[in-house]
Amino acid sequence: MEILEKSEGIGALLKNFASLARESQKIIFIGTPGFCTPFAEIAAYSLRKSSKQMGFIGNTDIENAKQLIPTDMGMQLGDTIDYHADTVVLLGGLAMPKIGVEPEELKTTLDSIFEKSQKKLLIGICFQSIFENQGWTDTLDFDYIIDSDMTVSLKKI
Incomplete structure (x- = not known):
């Protein structure tokens, strides 16, 4: 795996995405x-x-894909949409062991999402290298992973 860029903050994550x-x-x-x-x-x-067009799928429930729509309060989930796409972004929460989603199961989901697309782009967005640490990079053919670390400080003033 080759590191293409190193930067900090949510702005850098969004810029890269x-x-x-x-x-x-x-x-x-x-x-x-x-x-x-x-x-x-x-x-x-x-x-x-x-x-x-953008949408969100919870776990592997492709039939209940929801549209992501811009509102005056930011992006919100909207009505059910067709799940087919040319780009899929896997979010790191899926790889947390307690969630129970296996990368092999996602391969089938990805095949369904990409079935009508000529171009296929698979991006991972995660924290603390969870896709690598859980072995997902051995099973799934990510094109890119945006990996972040999070430092948390609780301060009493």
């Missing part, structure tokens, strides 16, 4: 409901002014 998705027509984010949904919304927000 927007750059990778610039040629995409339709982007489907896949993550755990609740935990990953806000990360999909913030990543989608970086493309809010584009004409790209």
Whole structure:
């Protein structure tokens, strides 16, 4: 795995994502409901002014894909949409052991999502190298992974 760029902050994550998705027509984010949904919304927000269609799938429930739509309050989930896309973004919450989603199961989901697409782009967005640490990079053919670390400080003033 080759590191293409090192930068810091949420702005860098969003800039890298927007750059990778610039040629995409339709982007489907896949993550755990609740935990990953806000990360999909913030990543989608970086493309809010584009004409790209975007949606979110909870776990592997492709039949209940929801549209990500821009509102005056940011990106929000909307109505059910067709799950087919040329770009899929896997969110790291899926790889947490307690979630129970296996990468082999996702291969079938990805095949269904990409079945009508000539171009196929698979991006991972995660924290603390979870896709690598859980062995997902051995099973899934990621084109790119945006990997972040998070430092948390609780301060009493």
